[in-house]
Amino acid sequence: MDFAPQPDQMQRNAHLERFAQDFARTTHQRAPDFDRALWDRLAAMGLAGLPLPNEFGGSGLSALDTVQSFETVARHIPDLGLLFSLCAHLFACVVPLWRGGSADQKARWLEPLATGRLIAANAISEEGSGSDVFAMATRAERDGDSYILNGTKRFITNAPVADVLVTYARTDPASSFFGISCFVIPTDTPGVTITPEETKSGLASSPWGSVHFDDCRIGGDMRIGPEGAGASLFHDSMVWERSCLFSIYLGAMDRIYSLCLDHARNRSQFGRAIGANQAISDRLVDMRLRVETARLLLYKAVWLYDQGKPCEQTVALGKIWISESAVQIGKDAMQIFGGEAMTASHPVNRFLNDAMPSRIFSGSSEIQREIVAQGMKLR
Numbered sequence: 001m002d003f004a005p006q007p008d009q010m011q012r013n014a015h016l017e018r019f020a021q022d023f024a025r026t027t028h029q030r031a032p033d034f035d036r037a038l039w040d041r042l043a044a045m046g047l048a049g050l051p052l053p054n055e056f057g058g059s060g061l062s063a064l065d066t067v068q069s070f071e072t073v074a075r076h077i078p079d080l081g082l083l084f085s086l087c088a089h090l091f092a093c094v095v096p097l098w099r100g101g102s103a104d105q106k107a108r109w110l111e112p113l114a115t116g117r118l119i120a121a122n123a124i125s126e127e128g129s130g131s132d133v134f135a136m137a138t139r140a141e142r143d144g145d146s147y148i149l150n151g152t153k154r155f156i157t158n159a160p161v162a163d164v165l166v167t168y169a170r171t172d173p174a175s176s177f178f179g180i181s182c183f184v185i186p187t188d189t190p191g192v193t194i195t196p197e198e199t200k201s202g203l204a205s206s207p208w209g210s211v212h213f214d215d216c217r218i219g220g221d222m223r224i225g226p227e228g229a230g231a232s233l234f235h236d237s238m239v240w241e242r243s244c245l246f247s248i249y250l251g252a253m254d255r256i257y258s259l260c261l262d263h264a265r266n267r268s269q270f271g272r273a274i275g276a277n278q279a280i281s282d283r284l285v286d287m288r289l290r291v292e293t294a295r296l297l298l299y300k301a302v303w304l305y306d307q308g309k310p311c312e313q314t315v316a317l318g319k320i321w322i323s324e325s326a327v328q329i330g331k332d333a334m335q336i337f338g339g340e341a342m343t344a345s346h347p348v349n350r351f352l353n354d355a356m357p358s359r360i361f362s363g364s365s366e367i368q369r370e371i372v373a374q375g376m377k378l379r
Contacts, residue, residue, distance in 0.1 A: 003299050009065060013072045019045055020076035027079070032204045032350075034085065034161055042086055043116020047073065049090065051240075052098055056106060057114035063240070063302035067247040071295075074251030078347055080354040081205030083248045088157040088206075089113070091241040093120035093166040096182060096233045100225040109164065109184060121162035121187075123153040123211045124234065131367050134176050134231055138213060140169035140183065145220045147171075147183070149191070149213040159209035160196045162187050167211075168230045180230035183222045191216030202353035241362050243301045243315045246322045249358055250294055253322075253329050256351050257287045260336045274336075283332040290325035297321055313375040316368040323358035323365060330355045 005013070027038060042048070050066045052058025061069065074083055094113045097105060112118040129135040138151025149169055159165075165185045172179035187194060193212040200208065225233055261284055264275030274280050297318040304311035330352030334341045341348040359365045373379050 001300060001303050003064075003303070005068075009068060012065070013068060016045070016069055016072045017076065020073045024076050024078065032079075032081070034082070034205050034207045036161070038079070038082055039086065039116060039119070042073075042082070047086055047090075048116035049094065049110075049114025051090075051244075052094065052110060052114045056098065056110035057112075058110075062306045063244060064299060064306055066244050067250075067298060067302050070244065070247040071251040071254075074248040075255050076251075078252075078255070078350065079205055080248060080252055080351070081203040084203050084245070084354075085119075085158050085206040086116075087241070087245040087248060088122060089116075089120045091245055092122035092157075092237050093164070095240050096166055096224060096237045097184060099236055100182070100229065100233045101184070102221075102224075104221065105184060105224065113164065118163040119158055119161050120164045120166055121156050121158040121211070122237075123156050123159070123165045123167040125153060125155050127152070127154050131364055133234070134180055136168065136170055136180070138167075138169045139173070140171050140181060142171070143217070146217050147220065147223070149183075149185075149216040149218065151213050153211040155197060155208055156211050157206055157208050159194050159211055160207045162194075165192070165211060166224070167213075168234060169213075171227050171230075175228070177231045178228040180234070181227050182224040182230035182233045183218060184224055185216070185218055185222060189216060189218060200357075202355070202357050204353075238362060239305060239312065239315055242319045242368075243298060243305065243311075245362065246298060246319055246358070249322050249326045249355065250291070250298060252351060252354070253287075253291050253294065253326055256329055256333050256348060257284070257291055259347060260284060260287060260333050263337060280336060283336060287329050287332060290321075290329055294318070294322045294325050313372055316363075316371040316375075319362065320365050320368045320372075323355070326355035326358055327352070 023041060046059050049058035050061045050069055054060050077083060097109055113120055124133060126136050128137060140147040140149045165187060167183045167185050168180055170179050171181040191214050194209050196209045264280050264284060265273055267274045301311055301314040301318045304314055333348040334352060337348050340346060343349060
């Protein structure tokens with residue numbers, strides 16, 4: 001594995017870095033909620049469709065290039081909620097359409113989604129099926145050439161602002177993995193109702209909501225892939241989400257580490273810089289260790305994917321390490337900045353709140369450990 005940046009990667013990342021620095025300078029006073037104008041600025045840079053082929057409005061990047069691009073952007077843009085919404089749109093919604101959609105579906109949906117003109121939400125989680133995702137109760141029953149959907153999805157990222165739902169529903173009550181199908185459903189379809197959820201303490205600028213299906217009739221041409229292929233499509237999209245999405249946390253961890261390092265060099269107490277105290281320097285060394293190892297593990301995971309090699313174990317290890325390192329870096333940063341970081345607007349305070357849910361979404365740390373344990377033949 002050679003992760004030395006190539007000239008085209010360096011040029012692209014330098015371009016993204018300049019964009020992200022300007023974005024941060026001009027938006028840092030914005031309110032912590034979803035802003036469509038900011039979404040459009042990110043989408044105009046091509047971030048809503050990085051790995052998709054050019055013919056569908058994407059940039060045709062590898063998974064590794066995609067990770068490095070989002071890492072670069074997140075190193076300068078503190079709004080992880082907005083970046084999270086964009087990544088959820090891309091990896092959990094656009095990728096399944098790209099990987100499993102029909103030619104007609106791709107022609108209709110991919111270009112407006114990859115360019116960010118339309119926003120997508122991944123409707124899979126339910127009240128009674130969080131980690132046990134395939135225990136969903138939402139049904140899609142055949143009625144001639146159509147399906148009729150009934151059920152409720154909860155905690156769906158982007159739901160209140162979405163134009164399209166990539167929805168998973170049970171089509172075979174007698175089966176589990178092969179009883180789930182995937183559908184692409186416009187949010188203005190009769191029988192679809194979206195209710196915003198309560199405001200989150202972390203990732204607050206990423207809207208979420210409940211999606212209710214009440215005798216929602218859709219054509220069979222809205223099914224993505226064969227009937228019963230939903231679990232396979234979801235599994236493939238999770239490889240992308242559990243790896244590429246976490247590049248925004250990698251970039252943010254690097255940003256917080258740099259803030260802490262600068263603060264430790266310049267903040268004086270008892271006549272010397274606080275970084276001269278071992279209690280502080282040890283925390284900074286541990287921060288650097290977490291950032292460096294997180295980067296290597298994430299790069300390895302997506303390199304394996306790009307090479308067509310087995311990567312699920314490495315992806316799971318990377319998600320565990322990055323999410324738990326992000327939380328620990330946030331906690332250490334709070335100690336380094338002290339009372340100053342207790343203000344809601346402080347970048348460290350905001351980062352810690354944004355980091356906390358990373359151990360839960362896209363499969364909790366406990367689920368990732370189960371995946372690794374199975375790979376170790378302990379299950």
